[in-house]
Amino acid sequence: MNVVGPDTTFLSRLAASTVEVDTSSRRLAEYSYDASNYRLTPLAVAFPRTPGEVSEIAALCHDSGVAVVARGGGTSMAGNAIGRGVVLDMSRYMNRVLSIDSATRTAVVEPGVVLADLTAAVQRCTADQLTFAPDPSSKNRATVGGSIGNDACGNHSVRYGRTGDHVVALDLVLADGTRLTATRTGLRATDPADITAAERATALSAELRALTDGCLAAFRLELGRIPRQVSGFHLANLLPENGFDVARALVGSEGTCAIVVGAIVALVDVPRSTLLLIVAYDDIVDAARDVVTILKYSPAAVEGIDEQIVSTMKARRGQDAVADLPAGHAWLYIDLDGEDDATVARHARELMGDLDSHGRARECREVRDPVERAKLWRVREDGAGLSSRLQLADGTAVMSWPGWEDSAVAPENLADYLAELRLLLMQYQLIGVMYGHFGAGCMHIRITFDQRTPAGRQLMSAFLTDAARLVVKHGGTLSGEHGDGRARSQLLPEMYSPAIMEAFARFKHLFDPANILNPGMIVDPEPVTDNLALAAIPPLPWQTTFTLHEATGSGASAFTEAVQRCIGVGRCRSHSSGVMCPSYRATGDEKDSTRGRARVLQEMVRGARTVQEGWASQDVQEVLDLCLSCKACSSDCPTGVDMATYKAEFLDHYYRGRVRPVAHYSLGWLPRWLTLTAGAAPLVNAALASPLRSAALRLGGLTTHRVLPTFASRGQLRRELGTPHTGTSDLVLLVDSFTKGFRPEVAGAARRVVEDSGHRAEVRTDFCCGLTWISTGQLRQARKRLTRTAATLDDGTDRPIVVIEPSCAAALRKDLPELVNSTSAQRVARRVRTFAEQVSAQSSRGWTPKIALPESVTVQTHCHEYAVFGAATQRDALAAIGIGRVREATGCCGVAGNFGFERQHYDVSMAVAEQALAPALRADPGAVVLTDGFSCHMQARQLTDTPTSSASLHLAQILDPRSEIQQ
Structure with a gap:
């Protein structure tokens, strides 16, 4: 370079x-x-x-x-x-949809707009009649500019092709700052009054025509041969028969020729009727052999996954996540569409009959329900992240990586290519998980490369060379939509002739003679094994308080491997679906995404010059500041990054020998303070209702803007719980510190509900889950309390331990065995369930509430319950008891334990509330608000400005036999 x-x-x-x-x-x-x-x-x-x-x-x-x-x-x-x-x-600010024209079926956009946001805007504007077609699995965080740079495609490319097929014009900035517009027929100055730019457009057009005229045969023979030929520059678009289409020639150029600052894109019709078919096979190659038959029925999508992804999904998210898949070892997702349901259904029957006649398909299921469709598509769409950490049959986990994740062949050659590719993987003793766009012949294969050692990198290089030769043998391409980049540009001479490689170099030089635009991509590349992120990481002894079950035998420390779980897929940058990452959704700043935090932590463990101080790193402290410790990333992140745990571990080390923020004592030690306030609750409540309130809150590092809870006395708790049982019990009801100190009425209701179903509960009020110490990084204090809790609760029985507060239940289920690494802790953790889970269990045995239930409920599921026990825990409990109208506020409430009470975090806390909870409360102001989590309860009170517990209720209060809620 x-x-x-x-x-x-x-x-x-x-x-x-x-x-x-x-x-x-x-x-x-x-x-x-x-x-x-x-x-x-x-x-x-x-x-x-x-x-x-x-x-x-x-x-x-x-x-x-x-x-x-x-x-x-x-x-x-x-x-x-x-x-x-x-x-x-380009995503931070240049992310607007500037206009949508239904008449011309086009949209004008800035390059940083997210694909899903563009699609949503188009469908709103056109009453769901039109949409933007490209839909890669990363569509809820990938941008239009990035899709243009790589010529991205997506799941429905069988119907709609690549991004380039939908580009009408591109506004460009050249390397020297000149602004041009590329169209379907040439180049012009973006500003017609800019004479210098106009002259540059004329000269550049002439040079591009000369380049094309000199390479007519090579372009026609070697370029544009198969649907997904994305490798290299798309110079076939410059041919006379293609109208000198400079705009499309620049799509897929990976930012090496010009910077896209705006685009006009074409829109397509939304199909009136759709149907998803899931077809199960014994083998991924068998599935590939049926693709040619399937294509005869003009499907919109034909996607494939193998059993490695499904087994990993099952291990990570439970059997329910893949329960709707028919039995098999490989699956095809076939989307059929058309003008009406009857026509689509007839095509589906004909297709299934055709597949049956070939004898390869094991089972085929029709899926029409939109919720079930979305659930099944998530298995496919999370493939890249899920397959990065494969769960093998023996229970061990191995890491897999891109590099050869984007090859493509003609669909009719796919089965033979996959069969030989599997043999090549066996030859190199590598595991490859296979998924991708089978209908377009494009495979995404993540492979268990060892990038940490010189021998592993040498093997990786050799495999990539042999794989390149193999795909070329089958008439294919190195890249089908991700681009060549650093991963494959060195291998392009295996695919293209010297004449084409010279044409690529000339094309790049014409636009960027100084070679400053993304140098090293496609032209003049560095070796594929240079600059690998996992190379040369020192074997630092990162001792942790948490027992992180992350190691895969590579020799790196558990903490190093844990933070390296982030591979950058960026799901945390989405503003829709799931719960993570609430702080990024509030600020739009990369530093506040789970990915941004993980990347800074990765620099810390490698001792990089950018982050050199290790556990004392100011950069890490800063990037973690707005992490709410909501734990949603541990569930929503396809790779399972658990930033709440990493933050707690870091803070524990960072503040050793340092003065902590005062809120770490006022809120982090809250259970201890609650034992004191329980004996003087009236005095404390009176003081907080007096002019002393503001001074006391400031002294404790707390915001003065938040509605405060009322402290409960010991007498209140005793009255609510009633007389303790004597004798045996079949269930332990654990009353946590939050419930004891602020919601004693919930404790009484919970006992009455479980005993109404015939249980005999042992009520325990003498345990602490250590959550407040964990979230503030005071892990030795947390471990001390959890050790005591585990020793006492491990009583030799298998009685369920029902925890009223979901965040405490999550701490006992997940944090307990990681902080107290003992068989006793593991036994206790397995027995823990949330109150909502208990309600579902009671209902499954025939119990029904004896009170009138509310007609509608707005549910705010606590983030820790969502992450540890599953997103549907509350929804399942409500369905089990027969509440049909449920509005879910799918998102973090914004309080998240101590976060929302801290003075410096109040504004972000309220911005997070506006993502889901506040709109849900406004949408149905008359609904009962279900907030099992104390943090969620306090935020609901804040938003409704009602300083009474009736503003939001625990599930136990809704089901309490003494409840006064009426239909």
């Missing part, structure tokens, strides 16, 4: 520009990675707001010979969204 290094003058000029630029070590750590195997530390990260600001940065970098890398959602699996120069994050 010929990129000149920066000097201090450049950095000064960059800082003086009008563009928001960040050169902090923390920010550079966040942007040193994408979703690939690679790591490169940038010089700076810029957040442009307009095309003019992009032009300004490009011109500055051009003058100093500094590389520029345009980045969308950072979800590139080929390493084409990282670089050594200035990274332009």
Whole structure:
């Protein structure tokens, strides 16, 4: 490469520009990675707001010979969204849908708009008649600009093709800052009054025509041969028969020729009727052999997965996550669509009959229910993340990686290619999990490469070379939608002739003669095993208080491997579906995403210059500040990143020998303070209702804006619980610190509900789950309490331990065995259930409530219950007792234990509440609000401005035989 290094003058000029630029070590750590195997530390990260600001940065970098890398959602699996120069994050501000025209069936967008947001905007504007077609599995965080850069496709590419098929025009910034527009018929100045740009467009057009005229035969013979031929530049679009389509020639150029600052994209009709078929097979190759037959029925999608993904999904998310799949070892998802249900159903019957005649399919299921469809599609869409940590048949876990995750052949060649590829994997003693776009012949195969050792990297390089030769043998392409990037550009000569490789180099040079735009992609690449993120990580002894069950035998410490679970797929950057990551949804800043935090932690464990202080790292402390410790990432993240645990571990080390924030004592030690306030509750409540309130809250590091709970006395709790039982019991009802101290009425209701079903409960009020100490990183204190809890509750019985507060139940289920690594702790953890689970269990044995139930309920599931016990725990309990109208506020409430009470976090806490809970409360103000979690209860009270417990209720209160709720 010929990129000149920066000097201090450049950095000064960059800082003086009008563009928001960040050169902090923390920010550079966040942007040193994408979703690939690679790591490169940038010089700076810029957040442009307009095309003019992009032009300004490009011109500055051009003058100093500094590389520029345009980045969308950072979800590139080929390493084409990282670089050594200035990274332009187009997703932060340039993320608007500017206009939608139903008449012309087009939309004008900025490059940073997320695909799912564009689709939603189009469907709202056109009354669900039109949509934007490309739908990669990362559509809820991938951007239009990134999709243009890679020529992304998606699940329905059988019907709709690649992104390039939907590009009408591209607004560009060239390497020197010149602004041009590429159209379906050529190039022009974006601003017609810009004479210099107009002259550049004319000259560049002439050079591109000359390049094409000199390569007519090569372009026609080697380019555009199969549907998913994404590798290299798409120069066949410049051929005369294709109308000199410069816009589409630039799609898939990976930001190496120009920076896309705007686009006009085409829209397509939404099908009137759809039907999903799930077909099970004994073998993935058998499934591939049926693809040609399936394509005769003009499906919209034909997607495939193998048993490795399904077994991993089952191990990670439970049997229920894959219960709707028919029995088999490989599956095809076939989407049929049409004008009406009858026609689609007839095609489905004909197709199933055809498949039966071949004898390869084991079973076929029709799926029409939208909820069931979404659940099944999630198995496929989470494939990249799930398959990164494979669960093998013997129970062990192994890591798999991209690199050869994007090859494609013609659909009719897919089965033979997969059969030979499996033999190649066996030859190299590698495991490859297979999934992908079978209908387009495109395979996503993550492989168990060892990137940590020189021998492993050498084997990886050799395999990639042999795999490239194999796919070429079958008439295929190295990349089917992810681009070549750092992962495959070196291998392009295996696929293309010297004449085509020279044409690629000339094409790049015509647009970017200084080679500053994403250098090293497609043209003049570095070796595929250079700059691997897992290479050269020192074997540091990162001792942890948590027992992290993460190690896979590579020799790295458990904490190092745990934080390296993040592979950058970026699901945490989504603003829809699931719960994570509430702080990112509130701020839109990469540092507040689970991925951003994990990347800074990864820099910490490698001792990188960007984050050098280890457990004392200020960068890590800063990036974790807005983490709510909601634990949703441990469930929603396909790779299972548990940032709440990592944060607790880090804070425990960080504050050793340091003065902690006062809130760590006022809130972190809350169970201890509650034992004191229980004896003086009236005095405490009176003081907090007096002018002393504000001073006391400030002294404790707490916000003065929040409604406070009323402290309960010991007498209140005794009265609510009534007379203790003597003799035997078949259930332990654990009354936690929050319920004892603030909601004693819930404790009484819970006892009455479980005993109404015939149980005899042993009520325990003398245990602590240690949660407040865990969330503030005071792990030795937490372990001490949990050790005592485990020793006492492990009583030799298998009685269920029903915990009223879901966050405490989650701590006992998950944190207890990780902090107290004993068989006693594990036995206790297995017995723990939430109150909602207990209600479902009672209902399954025939118990029904003896009171009138509310007609409608708005549910705020506690994030810890969602993460540890499952997203449907509350919903299942309500369904079991017969409450039919349920509105779920699917998202974090924003309080999250101590977070929402801390002075510096109040504003973010309320912004998080606006993501789900506040809109749900406004949508049905008359509904009963179900908040089993104390944090959720307090936020609901805050939002409804009602300082009484009737603003929101625990499930026990709704079902209490003494309840006064009426229909």
